[in-house]
Amino acid sequence: MSRPQEVIRCSKLSIGYQNGSQKKIVLSDIEAVFGRGDLAAIAGLNGSGKSTLLKTITGLLKPLEGDVFLFGKKITTYHQAELARTIGLVLTDRPDDYYLTVYETVAAGRSPHTGFWGRLNADDRRIIEQSLNYVGVSHLKLRLLNSISDGERQKVMIAKALAQDTPIIILDEPAAFLDFPSKIELMQLLRQLAEEQHKTILFSSHDLDLIIRTADKVWLVGNNAPIVQGAPEILLKTNAFARSFGNSRLTYDPALGHFQVHKFEKGKYQFVNDNEDISLISSALQRRGYFPAGDSEADLKISFTDNFITIVKNGETITFENFEQLIYGIQNL
Amino acid sequence: MTNKRSALLFILLLLILAVLIWLNMLYGTVYVPFDEVVKALGGNSDPDQAFYTIIIHFRVPQLLTALLTGAALAVAGLLLQTIFRNPLADPSILGISSGASLGVAILLFGSAAFTGTAYRFGVLGPFGIVSASFAGALAVLALITMLSRMLSSMTSLLIAGIMIAYLAGALAGIVKYFSNREDLQAFVIWGMGSFSNVSRSDLTVFIPAVALGLISSLFLVKPLNQFLLGESYATNLGLRVKPFRTFILLLTGYLTAVTTAYTGPVAFIGLAVPHIARNLFKTSNHGVLIPSSMLIGGSLALLCNLIARLPGFDGSLPINSITALIGAPVVVYVLVKRYRSMPQGI
Numbered sequence: 001m002s003r004p005q006e007v008i009r010c011s012k013l014s015i016g017y018q019n020g021s022q023k024k025i026v027l028s029d030i031e032a033v034f035g036r037g038d039l040a041a042i043a044g045l046n047g048s049g050k051s052t053l054l055k056t057i058t059g060l061l062k063p064l065e066g067d068v069f070l071f072g073k074k075i076t077t078y079h080q081a082e083l084a085r086t087i088g089l090v091l092t093d094r095p096d097d098y099y100l101t102v103y104e105t106v107a108a109g110r111s112p113h114t115g116f117w118g119r120l121n122a123d124d125r126r127i128i129e130q131s132l133n134y135v136g137v138s139h140l141k142l143r144l145l146n147s148i149s150d151g152e153r154q155k156v157m158i159a160k161a162l163a164q165d166t167p168i169i170i171l172d173e174p175a176a177f178l179d180f181p182s183k184i185e186l187m188q189l190l191r192q193l194a195e196e197q198h199k200t201i202l203f204s205s206h207d208l209d210l211i212i213r214t215a216d217k218v219w220l221v222g223n224n225a226p227i228v229q230g231a232p233e234i235l236l237k238t239n240a241f242a243r244s245f246g247n248s249r250l251t252y253d254p255a256l257g258h259f260q261v262h263k264f265e266k267g268k269y270q271f272v273n274d275n276e277d278i279s280l281i282s283s284a285l286q287r288r289g290y291f292p293a294g295d296s297e298a299d300l301k302i303s304f305t306d307n308f309i310t311i312v313k314n315g316e317t318i319t320f321e322n323f324e325q326l327i328y329g330i331q332n333l
Numbered sequence: 334m335t336n337k338r339s340a341l342l343f344i345l346l347l348l349i350l351a352v353l354i355w356l357n358m359l360y361g362t363v364y365v366p367f368d369e370v371v372k373a374l375g376g377n378s379d380p381d382q383a384f385y386t387i388i389i390h391f392r393v394p395q396l397l398t399a400l401l402t403g404a405a406l407a408v409a410g411l412l413l414q415t416i417f418r419n420p421l422a423d424p425s426i427l428g429i430s431s432g433a434s435l436g437v438a439i440l441l442f443g444s445a446a447f448t449g450t451a452y453r454f455g456v457l458g459p460f461g462i463v464s465a466s467f468a469g470a471l472a473v474l475a476l477i478t479m480l481s482r483m484l485s486s487m488t489s490l491l492i493a494g495i496m497i498a499y500l501a502g503a504l505a506g507i508v509k510y511f512s513n514r515e516d517l518q519a520f521v522i523w524g525m526g527s528f529s530n531v532s533r534s535d536l537t538v539f540i541p542a543v544a545l546g547l548i549s550s551l552f553l554v555k556p557l558n559q560f561l562l563g564e565s566y567a568t569n570l571g572l573r574v575k576p577f578r579t580f581i582l583l584l585t586g587y588l589t590a591v592t593t594a595y596t597g598p599v600a601f602i603g604l605a606v607p608h609i610a611r612n613l614f615k616t617s618n619h620g621v622l623i624p625s626s627m628l629i630g631g632s633l634a635l636l637c638n639l640i641a642r643l644p645g646f647d648g649s650l651p652i653n654s655i656t657a658l659i660g661a662p663v664v665v666y667v668l669v670k671r672y673r674s675m676p677q678g679i
Contacts, residue, residue, distance in 0.1 A: 060568055084571030096418060097561045098671060099617040104558075111559055112571045118555030118620075160562075164570070 007168060007200040008034040008057060012066035015049065015056045023064055026052045030066070030227055032219060034202065036167070039194040041211040042204040044221030045245060050204040053221065054172050057202065059083050070168070084112035088161030090171040094153065095145060102148065102156050103141040106131055109163030131162035135189060151182030158189065169193065171203040175210055183207075187214040208241060208259050220244040264289045266333075267299030275304040277323055284330045300333075339614055339621060346628040350400075353635040357396040358388060361642045362649075365392075391529070394536055399528040399638040400631040401543040402592040403602055407630025408550045409585040410603025411610070411622055415557050416581045417487045420668065423603035424589040427491070428473045428498030430598040431505070433590055436469020437462055437523060438505040441516040462523070463594035470590035473497055478582050482575075525651030526597040528638050539595055546588040550623055553581070557619040599634070600653050601660025606630040608667040633659065 014028035026049040034040055044050045055061040057068055059075050068075040070086055078086070088109070095105065109131070110124045120128070132138045135155040140148055145156065154174055161169045171190075175183040187210060194201050205211055211218055212232045220228040220235060222244030228235065235241060241259070266289035271278055281302065282292070290300060301312040309320045313333070320326040358370045365373075365384050373388035406424060413422040424430055440461055477494055484490045509517055523530075531539050556577055559567040568574050593599070610625040611617065637659065641650040 058569060060565060080568075080573055081571040084569060087569065089566065089569035091563075091565055093563050093565060095562045095566065097617045099611055099615055100561050104618065105562065108559060108562055108566070108570060111555060114555070116552075116555065118558065160566075 005036040006033055007036055007038070007071060008032070008202070009069040009072075010057070010066070011069065013056070013063055013068060014065035015052050015061065016064050017052070018062070018064060025064055027221065027227065028065070032227075032229060034200050034217070036200060037194050037198040038217060039190055039201045039215055040203075040217040040219065041215035042202065042219045042221060043208060043211050043241075043244075044204070044206065046206055048221045050206075050221055051172055053219075054170055054202070054204055058087050058089055058170050081112060084164070084166075086166055087168045087170055088164040088166040090154070090157045090161050090169065090174055092173050092176055098144070098146065100145045101141070102137065102143050102145055103128070103132075105145050105156055106141075106159045106163050109160035109165075112164060127165065128163050131159040134162060135159045150177040151179065151186070154178060154182075154186060155189070158186075158193075162193075166199075168200045168202070171201070173205060174203050175205055175207060183210055184213075190214065212236070266290055268293035268296060269300040269302060270298035272301055272303035280323075281326065281330070284327050288330055288333060290333075339616075342613060343625065343628070346625065346632065350628055350632045350635070353632050353639065354396055354400070356639055357399070357635050358392055360639060360644070361387070361392060362644075363387065364644070390533055394531050394533050395529045395638065396635060397536060397540065398531040398596060399634040401540065401547075402528065402596050402599060403606075403630035403632070403634025404547060404627040405543050405588040405592045405630070406599060406603040407606035407610075407626040407633075408547060408623060409588040410605075411607040411619075411626045412550065412553075412557070412581050412585050413603070414607050415560055415619070416578055417491055418563075419487060419491055420608065420671075421604070421664075422491060423601075424585060424593075425598060425600050425603065426498065427477060427494035428496075428501055429470050429477075429586055429589045430593055430600075431498040431501035432469040432471075432473030433466040433593040434469065434524060434598055435501040435505045435508070436465040436467070436472070437594075438508040438512070438520055439469070440465035441520055442508045442512045444516075463591075466594035467590040469501070470586050470593065473501060474582055474586035478579055481578065481582070523597040524653075526599045526653040526656070527649065528596055528634070528652060529649065530597075531595045535595065539591070542591045543588070546584060546591065547627060549584055550588075553584075554619045554623065557623075558617075561617055596652070598653065599656055601656045601664070602630055602633055605660035605663040605667075606633060608664060609633075612667055612670070 010030045010032045013030040014025050015030070016023060016025040016027070018024075030053070042050045042053060052061065056063055057075075059068075059078065059080075062076065070078065075083070106128050107120060107124070110120060110128060111118055114120060114124060129138070132141055135158050137152060137155050137159060140152060140156070145153060148156070154177075158169075158171075158174075161171075174190075175186055178186060190201050190203065191214060193199050203215075215232060217229065218232050218235055220240055222228070228240045228244055230240070269282075269285050269290045270293040271281075275281075285291075285300070293299075299313065303310050303312075307321070309323070309326050311318045311320075311326075311329070311333075318329065320329050355370075358374075359365055359367065365387060369384040370388055373385045410423040413424065413427060414420055416422075444461075476497060477490070480493050481490050484493060509520060512520065556567070556572050559570045559572045560574075560577070562570070564574050589603075606626050606629050607622065609629050610622050613629075614621050614625055616622065633656075637652055637655040641652055641655050
């Protein structure tokens, strides 16, 4: 198998804002490479510079130092029209126009390809329909953009980016305002785009759980910390998330598949034997301030027998008859 | 199906326009009979006849002025509303009209101060008023363009524009205070707005000048539609936002300046017409909005001109009052209708 084609490369990149002669550097010395079909995430807290980074890679902001290369060519040498056919952008901004329809929004994605008058030919119309279909919003095409839900609008903006027919798609906080099922659906859509259409997809998010579920590559943008990049599992293994976020109490529970902040730690628990409900019970325990014991001594030892579940707490044994009793029992621990 | 509806609406608007043009021929301080209008327009009438003179030398120039001014202000309002992403933007709110007034005030006062005589005896003639008004509008425009680079929020830019309008108005007031009486009167009359100040010979300048601006606006359909998605999206779609915005400001300034110079400031057409067009066609597509705003703006100006010269009024009423009388309720109606059904507000 050959190496994937290099699509985006950041080299000695410093990003930030320039106001006259004053420079405000947000992040510096960024080195990164993204290939064809990569689905990568930029993770970081709000205000860490994620958006600045995405804007620089999109060409909305100029690099303060260093370069961004797209397909080996410096982004600053790109013609704006050429850039419009290279990167498709999806933002959280809500176009506030009243009468803009879903169809017109997706059709705007064709505008880098149309002529002076912006007329759509048969090909353009076909691509618009395909894009609407692909993200599953065809039924909304005659609706007004501001009359549909946030999740639907996000899909419409992705359809716009698809109609733009660019090898790269960049999304700023695409899941920010979405409910949980829409988030998962959106991430599956991005995954599908990367795999089926070999697009290089870069999105930012502060939702670590979501990133770990979705991205092959993560760029961790920490507060006052150098950027760390790698596959999410490798970053988890090296505890990079906790370090980047400057919060040592942040831990990831692979069994539960989410992050925890050990805030009010009452004690540690351990399961003596296995059971199908372990992850649910863990969830209840963690909510009440008990965390997995790991190698250390556990304060709660939970064991399952055929008829009972017992918790041994400081030598005292509490017995529950079923799962439901146990869960309510945990809440009274 | 929506295309069919739009086509029908366009035909309807053209019919209304034609009717208004015709009514403007017939009615005025005197009634000109139908067949006399036809004869005069056919040119086969005795040139000495009164009806011929009224039609050819007064009514035709007047209605062409109204038509073009209405169209120009409506398009200027539409462009400003799109680039400011604000339904209340219009040439008078941004201070462009006030700038034009200030220019005229300074010219009248300046000529009196330097030559010692009232301006209307000055060597520059109407061309001077046009230039002064144009220069005043451009000065405000330059200021707003400069501010637009400093202020990132379009709302604060709009507020700055409103302040500039007050400032220019106040300065014009001070200049007026020092003007002599004849000039003051000329200024006040100019400020009430009138479509009857363009003579037949002025038309040879006025028509091409306005047409140039109107035709230019038609070339902006694609970038204006891209701009509807917001600045960042428009940039990503290949639009060079800064030069585009500057060009739009210049074009609206030009349209406002050219028309205001001849007619005096005419309020509310720029504000109301784009809203009427959007509500009628239920679209934001500038390919529809620009031509329809021209038609509606022209018709509205003709209607106002007709009302201002209704029989019974000695001479004609100030156009500015009529446009405000019609325009202001329209804007309130549109805003109430639109934002009541949209709980998240503006």
